[in-house]
Amino acid sequence: MPLPPSDSALPSASPTFSPLYRQIKGLMLRALVEGEWGPGALIPSEAELAARFGVSQGTVRKAIDEMATENLLVRRQGKGTFVATHSDPRAFYRFLRLVADDGVPRQAQSVPFSCIDTTASEAVARALKIQPGDAVVVLERFLDFADEHVVLDEIFLPADIFGGLTLARLQAEERSLYNLFESWFGVRMIRAEERLRAVSAREPAASRLGVAVGSPLLLVERITYTYDRPVEWRRGFYNTERHHYFNELT
Amino acid sequence: MPLPPSDSALPSASPTFSPLYRQIKGLMLRALVEGEWGPGALIPSEAELAARFGVSQGTVRKAIDEMATENLLVRRQGKGTFVATHSDPRAFYRFLRLVADDGVPRQAQSVPFSCIDTTASEAVARALKIQPGDAVVVLERFLDFADEHVVLDEIFLPADIFGGLTLARLQAEERSLYNLFESWFGVRMIRAEERLRAVSAREPAASRLGVAVGSPLLLVERITYTYDRPVEWRRGFYNTERHHYFNELT
DNA sequence: CAGTGGTCTAGACCACACT
């Protein structure tokens, strides 16, 4: 096909110009948000997508390239392109930056111990872009490394998505939270922002982590986003005596 | 030209296969390391490079694409492709993740107060991949936000590159350190690794930052790399009372 | 083997910057 149909914005329509491959990307993004392709699913081949959208394979390829670098899709040569998922072992704790000082990679283990329904405070509402007073679920848990409590997390989730979450259900599972959220509520965590501060340990965090009141802890606040909105706010106290937060700057 | 010269590894030579564009990237990388194209320089156009390497423009483009996403090169439509530089205002404090709690972007200001020649300890040698006892330069400085000392940095530099650095020269400049290093020593900082911990303030850091002994500080250790080797190790104490370390997870 | 993504090419045209 020499040219795409004449309805949509072509390169010559210069104001607010958006290249074709980005429009294709937008269409594919919508397919993801609307659940046409669920987490872990195999999406159509490049040739099929090219036919469906009436563009060349190269244009589809460029759209997929961008979505792959954004960790939305995963390409596997010879097999096809898949929707990224937190049940992929390579992404189990994709957002966890804490590592042991000795450098030995160990698997973290989530240990939930509280899960209650409440309403959003001002701060929580601001982070989650909901109204103060809206229903939220508050989950508390430890992250263990080698059976030691290293992180104490307080996790706020909007009830319109996460309603019905209970401690019993959580404790019956070994998987990472984001893996569970994906299969239970169909929410895929895409990106997150973290804000870090050093603080002095207070109760009850101090005794829960087994450190003295007043000892330094790393406070990590995280807002996590799905495709189009924030869906999680968490405050974590990290004990950095034998672990550290690792960050690569590029 | 239908095919490149037959000397180097072609796709058909399958063991340790490396695509053409990656080989081109290697050649361009060497031109950067060897200084053929200095920081900020305009590199040849895609068509010229394609002719020089005997490949198509598309292949050169893919090599440049990768180097641009690695922040080695900067493309500017209509003008050309340039070697990235820390004197570009958009990269002034590219590796600085500290921001004010109110979110207002303020320019940081480097305030050096000590610069001495010494020899590498075990720890410094390990970080810089040099031998213990090798000559190093140790620089101490504050980072100020709105005329307040927020960060206290201790910076270790190998003397084989940074020999001759003096406090007087540093204090006569307003630019960022990496900007100075680039123009004075020809060293471009490419990427860095940071390790973060919460610690209790001790002397002399506490009084230098104007906080009480025992108050929590964020300890940030950074190893910075140029194209091919580590060239800086720094320990920074961050006062996170009114600022925080911001990190985006993708 | 067929089907998928990965690489490479060649050529056309568009958007942008400078002169």
Added chain:
DNA sequence: GTGTGGTCTAGACCACTGA
């Protein structure tokens, strides 16, 4: 207008996967 990078196309062939 000229030269640059940016987009889009069409087709060929390679590398990997699994039946």
